[in-house]
Every structure is written in C-alpha cells, then in structure tokens.
Amino acid sequence: MFSTANVALAHVDIDVGDGRYVMEVGFRDEPAYLGQPNAIYLNVAEYATGGTEPVEGLAATLIAEVSRDGQSRELALVPLGEGEYEAAFVPTASGDYTFRISGEIGEATVDESVTSGPATFNSVEPLSAIEFPLTRPDPALLQAETVNAQAAAATARTLGIAGIVVGVLGLLAGGAALLRSGQSQPIGVTPASASPATPTSPAAEPSRKLIR
Template identity: 40%
Template structure:
C-alpha cells in the first residue's frame, strides 16, 4: 500500500514538472549570454497592455549566469554590472514604425538593473535594441517579444464601452456646432441692427439738411402772393 502511494506521488510530481516545463511563463524575460555578460530583458510590467504605462526592464550580470542574494529583505543581483547606462543606449520598435530612443537609467537600490519608461500604444510584438559598449566590449543586441522570449502587449479592457464614448463625443460635437451657429446668428443680427441704425441716422441727417436749405418766405413776398391771389 505504501509503495503504491509513493509511486502515485512520484507520478504526480513528474506530471507537474512536465507541465511546468512545457507551459510558457506569462511573466517570462529573455535571458541571453552576450560575451562575458548575461542580459535579462523584458517588460517592466507583465503582462503588458497597450495604452498602459510600461517600459524596458534590463538586468546585466557579470558572467554567464545571474546570481541573487537577499539584502535588507529584498532579492538583488549578487554579480551586477553597474553604471551600464553611461555607455549603453536603448531603443524600442513595433511593427513598421520608426524606432524610438529610450532613456536608460539605473534602478535605485537594484544594482545591475536598469529601466526605460514609455507608453506602448499598439498590441503585439515589440523589439528592444540595446547597443553601445560595456567595459570595452561592443554590444549590439535585439530582443523581440514572443512565445519563447517575453510577453507581447495585449488589449486592455475598456470601461465605459467605446460606443458610449463615441456617442458622448458625437453629442459634444453637435452641441459645439449649435453654439457656433447661435454665435453666428447673433453676430448677423448685430450687424443688421448696426446697419439699420446707420441708415436711420443718415435719413435724419439728410432730412435736416433738406430742411435747412428750404427757401425762406419774406413778408413782402407773402403780401405779393396775397395780392396776386385776390386779383386772380
């Protein structure tokens, strides 16, 4: 009975080990030996999502393996390569877009670890290009996300739905157009009102001029007209 139990436990352990070995990690980084150094590359935040802040996560170890130790309760690299940001450069590319230069910086309290922040805006595979020199050794390596390296960016669920956002945008656009039309109508009315006032003032001025130019009738003329009317 004990032998059967032992064999059963051993079989479960073997099956679990096989499952772990054959299932790709969702939080994987690519580890690569580059000359006398080891580079570990991936996204800072994994899984990575489009339109969510992320960045390049780079670890550089001295030797063909990265050793770790505990320091103040934190797991840190025991054989780090420090100050690499002074001689290395990095850029990121996606699809057919032009590569974008990244600002590589050392991570505080994590010797041998470096980061470069950016906002991935598309889903799919990204490539990190790291180049320059490291203690006299030329470095020119590209790391591309994929099933056997590190995770690609995924679509992030949105809320509220895009249809709601679209409707809201359409409503705002319609309201803006209505305001513009109202402003245009008010401007037209103001212009017409001013024109009417100008025309009215012009009429008053012309009437005043005509009145002042009307010939005056003297008393002699009036008497003469009266006599002529009596004769007639």
C-alpha cells in the first residue's frame, strides 16, 4: 500500500511492502524533453539498520507501464546497477505522464502509480525550452495542422466533384428538354416563324382567235 511520498532530486519515493522497501521513481533524464529518448527510472532499496540496501533481480518480477491521455504501454525493465532499473521510451507529447510499477519485490506485492507534477517528478517539456537561436514547431501541432490541411483538401475535392456532377446533369437536362420540344411539334403545322406559302397561279388558257 502507498504510505509516503517524498520528493528527491525530481523523483518521488514510495514506501511499499508495509514500509519494508522504498521505490524511487521518475524520468531517467530530467528535465525530460519532447521527442528525446528517455526512460522510466526505478531504484528499489530495502530499509536496513543504518540505511538502505539495494534490491537486485527485480527485472523479472516487476513490470513498468507508462500512460498518457488514456493510452498506456508496458515497458521492460532493464538493470542498470545495484537496485537501479530503467524502461526506455521516447515521449512524443509534452505534459504529464503516469508511471506504474507492479509485480513483486521479495514476498511483497506492489502496484503503484504516480503522475508527474510539481510534487512528484518532472513533466515533459517542449524542445523550444532549450532550442537556440531558432525554435522548431511542436510536432504535435504540425501533425494537427497537416491533418486539418488534408481534411480541407478532401472537402474541396468533394465539392469540386459535386459541382462537376451538377453541371453535367444540368447539361443533360437541357438537352433532354430541347429534344422533347422538337418532338412535340404537330405534323402539318407550319411554325409561326415560317413564311406562308405563295399560291400557285392557274395556267393561262390558249387563245382561240384565228390569226389571218
């Protein structure tokens, strides 16, 4: 059970196993920066007379997990030294992260979660905090802008195609109307614009006078 938590060098100490052990948890590299390789840092020690003793061999009995914004991922712990372990990952978003350590330390069962913050360990900072002389945009913002641009382009294409379809349908409708107009003209009726036919004059009869 979680009993005490004290800040130490931007890490947090958690007593577990009824106060028999203490876990030190935080980022391996602090301050932690966006997009830079880092790791969950874990140091486990057992309280003893006159101080603490490092606890080794826990890479096989403990599991590390990192989570942010509802997403989580289990990470393998790798021994670093006496009682020290790390679980490597690259933080791809700035802000707060939650680290969870679960499993067994000796005969004690542990399952502890801690979130970064002023009272625990450092949150992830954007690289702009240390870039000089130019700063690069936040990758998350760039990705969001790219997605928005792609969505706008897709909408424009859809509207353009719809306009073409409407235009073609309009032309087809106009052509059909012209065809119907031509077919509906009654047979034998002279269009109003046509000139009336000129009557044919009867043929002149031959003269019956005798010429002498």
